[in-house]
Amino acid sequence: MRKQLVQILGFLTSSLGWTFVLCTxxxxxxxxxQLGGQGGSFIxxxxxxxxxLWKDCFTDSTAITNCRDFPVLWSVTPFVQGVRGLLMCGLTLGFFAVVLSFLGMECTFIGGGDKTKDKMLFxxxxxxxxxxxxxxxGYCLYINxxxxxxxxxxxxxxxxxxDLGPPIFLGLVGCFLILLGAIFYAVTVFRVICPESKVVYAYGGGTYMVPRSRGRTYTGYYKPSWQNGSYQGSGPSNSSKISKLSQTIPTKMSERDAFV
Structure with missing residues (x-):
């Protein structure tokens, strides 16, 4: 349940940030x-x-606005064109991210099995x-x-x-929300995507480290040679339980017992 809540929080946070950037x-x-100002109590x-990103405008004291649209694509001011490209690229990546995150969330019933959904969410x-x-x-280029x-x-x-206007600050807040939502996603699936190696202790301090090979684990016993032990593995398996020894350790018979 806690994993689902974190994923939902990440989805809402990142989607809200993507919407902020889109609105800007x-x-x-x-x-x-601003040109001019107040003199005493009279304007x-x-x-x-x-x-x-699309036009230059002039507004006078009578609230009449005159605008000049930017020219065609290949004759726009270079820095404006660069800001447009960076923001559009970020919005496109964000759109695919929203779709993948929605399909990979644990609370949705589409997207495949658990492992597939975790990979999609990551x-x-x-x-x-x-x-x-x-x-x-893009915003930093415009600010600069x-x-x-x-x-x-x-x-x-x-x-x-x-001076900088409100869209710049709204966009920066949106970027922060996007990154925060991505952190929420990564926290819930990082352990599943990148599991840690486990150490199994058995028989008097002998250790055996479970290797990772294409998502499979290998479990078994290791017994030091000074204890006259043997090794028996269970082969590739998806279970993390340790198999039991199926063979007993043979004991040497003394000459007196053999004679009897």
Whole structure:
């Protein structure tokens, strides 16, 4: 039950983060700057310049907005094109991650057996991590471009100093949620995907380490030679129980007993 709850929490968290990133693609005010302001208690002149991934806009004090859409695909500003590509790649990976995670959850009745579902869930976590890293790279590229202009000592005429808008912060929160959900997924299936080797103790301190070979385990007894023991293995099996010895240890007869 605890495993199911953690997986459900991971699914809700990662899906919410993926939705946040998707919403930022269509939001306005990725970067914004204000011209003018207040003089005393009267507004002298104010205007806002703002941009997103698809257009540049100007809004005056009368709430009239004029926008200029970015040109065709191959003539867009390079950094904007790079942000678009990284975010779209991250969203695509996130979509496949959501599907794999949903099929691999223990509470769903589709996706195959338990081992298959665990592998699918682990694959979904990997896709979420890759998509989250791609999204973070896209936002960081945009932030770097805005910061370089904002903190520059001297700017050419006509270049404005922009501030970061709400979509950037919403997208970063979404990336954090995606990575957090992937961690929840990985915690529930990591032990199943990567099991640890076990050590079996038998007969006076003799040890035998169970090897891992393509998902199978080999169990058996090991008895030190100084105890006149023998080794008997049970062969490849899916059970972790130790088989019992089917042979008894022969004892040597003394000459007197043989004579009698």
């Amino acid at each position: 693609m269509a939001m306005d005010y990725w970067r914004i700057t 002298i002149k104010v205007a806002w310049y703002w941009s997103n 694959s979904g976590a990997v896709f979420h991590v890759a998509g989250g890293v791609s999204n973070i790279a 471009r805005v910061a370089r202009t904002t903190f520059s000592a001297s700017l050419e005429p006509g270049i404005l100093r922009y």
